Amino acid sequence: MPKKNPSTAAQRARQRQAATGEKYTTALRAETRPAVQRPAVRHRPFSAGGAGWAPIIRRAARELDEVWPDHPTPAWEEKFGDLCWKGTPWSQGPEVWAVVNQATREASSTCQTCPSPGRKRVVWPWDSEYGWVMPWVKTCCDTCAYVPPQLRDDQAYLELVERYEERG
Numbered sequence: 592m593p594k595k596n597p598s599t600a601a602q603r604a605r606q607r608q609a610a611t612g613e614k615y616t617t618a619l620r621a622e623t624r625p626a627v628q629r630p631a632v633r634h635r636p637f638s639a640g641g642a643g644w645a646p647i648i649r650r651a652a653r654e655l656d657e658v659w660p661d662h663p664t665p666a667w668e669e670k671f672g673d674l675c676w677k678g679t680p681w682s683q684g685p686e687v688w689a690v691v692n693q694a695t696r697e698a699s700s701t702c703q704t705c706p707s708p709g710r711k712r713v714v715w716p717w718d719s720e721y722g723w724v725m726p727w728v729k730t731c732c733d734t735c736a737y738v739p740p741q742l743r744d745d746q747a748y749l750e751l752v753e754r755y756e757e758r759g
């Protein structure tokens with residue numbers, strides 16, 4: 592039985608790197624196929640940007656102003672589809688936590704990209720240099736979620752789907 596071809600650029604690059612001994616980045620560039628179609632929505636790993644989460648972040652900022660007038664500007668980021676404040680000041684009191692937790696809770700059911708209701712979905716961020724780099728968990732509506740057809744059987748993708756989509 593023929594061995595299944597690796598389906599992501601990263602997998603192909605690792606295989607190519609093992610075969611040729613060249614640098615990973617060189618192999619990855621060589622294995623990235625420019626012909627794949629780009630999705631309308633570009634998901635960026637760790638980015639909390641997007642029209643869906645923006646109002647949640649703005650409201651959290653206003654509420655923080657009230658409970659903690661000199662608060663530092665929160666470094667919001669996305670992690671496994673959740674909105675979080677990177678480097679949250681743990682020493683703050685419960686009223687600050689209430690604001691942060693409320694924002695995280697709202698974001699967990701709001702598409703990050705548009706203001707539609709959303710849920711955890713596994714998507715593929717697109718990189719103009721590397722192509723479809725890796726599957727990534729985002730909070731997404733059905734419209735903003737996009738999985739390239741050729742990557743629907745990808746093992747890493749399926750594992751994330753099982754963990755984050757099917758146990759929701």
Ligand SMILES: [Zn+2]
Nearest residue numbers: 702705732735
């Ligand atoms: Zn959406």
